[in-house]
Amino acid sequence: MxxxxxxxxxxxxxxxxxxxxxxxxxxxxxxxxxxxxxxxxxxxxxxxxxxxxxxxxxxxxxxxxxxxxxxIALGPRLTRLRESTRRAEVALAELGEAYRRERGSSPSDLVEYIDGPAQAQRLLEIQSAAKESLWAFQTGTNTVTSVASTVTMEPAAPPGLENRVIVDSEFLTEPEAVRALNDRLSLGHQVRVVDHPLMKLAIADRSVALVRTSPQRTMMIRQPLVVLACELFEATWRRARPYLRDDSGLEPLDRQILQLMLSGLTDTATAHQIGTSPRTVQRRLRALMDTARVTSRLQLAWHALRNSWI
Missing domain, CATH: 1.10.10.10 (Winged helix-like DNA-binding domain superfamily/Winged helix DNA-binding domain)
Structure with a gap:
């Protein structure tokens, strides 16, 4: 911590x-x-x-x-870290844009722009080529690939491939997001969650990265520029929380409900994600509050974080 x-x-x-x-x-x-x-x-x-x-x-x-x-003690520091991440994201996008303006788009460029349907194909290509690591930010509305296919479209991972994914609250509101993340966990992927918005990012073997600059355009960067993307990912990973801790002592359904509640989803949205009813979500949250001996969901969130429930 x-x-x-x-x-x-x-x-x-x-x-x-x-x-x-x-x-x-x-x-x-x-x-x-x-x-x-x-x-x-x-x-x-x-x-x-x-x-x-x-x-x-x-x-x-x-x-x-x-x-x-x-x-009170750590809140200001966390705010500064979030602001630092935001500035790094802006700097990464601006650097790529400046490089494109200065150098044009010749085949030797370190920066390449991919538009339209070609974005999904290029993503699949760098995933297929990864031998050591595959890192990604997933966020918001998926216009290139659906949430349901973010796992199934990935090629079979070679032995020892480090697969790490960070998602934000917007991703968790997407249809089938929970199922997609559970599929990742079953495949041995590492998944963490942040509460602030992310940019779409994929990094393969720390040598090439795809950065979404708009819904219609993706920027591909290579060494040495990809170092910036790697540093951004690592900084975000360090302060992200694990998705569904397996050492919490809670039932898997309760862990999912807590995770979605902390990410700001309504009871109805949470119920839709996990395939149950809003009444069931409310009942289980009430039982967790009784277990934690608290009277509000804000207190429950603090208890869950302090006691490593999530």
């Missing part, structure tokens, strides 16, 4: 913060006992969490600490 936000921290730091969030306050010794670690280790954890603004000393409680709301 901390490293995803560009902060120095370990898994024990996250465990310590989660422990502090579950109690009114705790001493360094309490933290050491909760984590089963030496006191000196707990002291280092306390120092790091305090430096990051995730905890503060309790007034009048000598030697005791209390957790601070993460949205």
């Amino acid at each position: 901390l490293t995803d936000l560009g902060l120095d921290g370990s898994a024990d730091d996250v465990k310590a913060f989660r422990y502090l969030a579950s109690v009114p306050s705790a001493s360094t010794r309490d933290i050491a006992d909760a984590l089963g670690c030496p006191l000196a280790t707990a002291e280092g954890i306390v120092e790091r969490l305090a430096t990051h603004g995730l905890m503060a000393p309790v007034s009048g409680g000598e030697g005791r600490w209390a957790a601070l709301p993460p949205e």
Whole structure:
């Protein structure tokens, strides 16, 4: 969690913060006992969490600490990271456009523009040629290929191919989006979700990338320009959340409902995606709220994130 936000921290730091969030306050010794670690280790954890603004000393409680709301301590940093990603996306598109203007469209160009139906064919070509990695952003209305075919159109992956996909909230509203993502998981693909809009992007073997610049046009970039696309993907991946954690202890249907709720889908849209009724969605969310001992969906979302339900 901390490293995803560009902060120095370990898994024990996250465990310590989660422990502090579950109690009114705790001493360094309490933290050491909760984590089963030496006191000196707990002291280092306390120092790091305090430096990051995730905890503060309790007034009048000598030697005791209390957790601070993460949205207050880390919210501004997350906002800056999102803005940095947005600027990188704009810079990538502007750089490609500037290169095209300056160099024209000769066969030796590092940038090539593909229009209309040829976009789907070029996407299939780079997927077929991938030997080591295939990374993608998926978002919004799919005009080149339908959501249902985003998996089935992909060729059989060679052994060891790293297949990573990041989707945004708009993608999750598309028909059959959940089925397509579940198919990816069954094939061993890694899938993560972000709440801010993405551009359409596909990168093969870190050597060639397709970037959608408009519904009718896609820009293909090669080395060394593709490095920018790789850095954008990696930065977004680090702060994206996993799609359907398998270590949450929840039923798969509940994990899907929580994921779609966090992405902003209505009960009706969620029911349509998972093939059930809005009443069933509401009933299961109510049961999750009872389990978490909360009274609102906002509190349920915070509990789900804090307790690794999603």
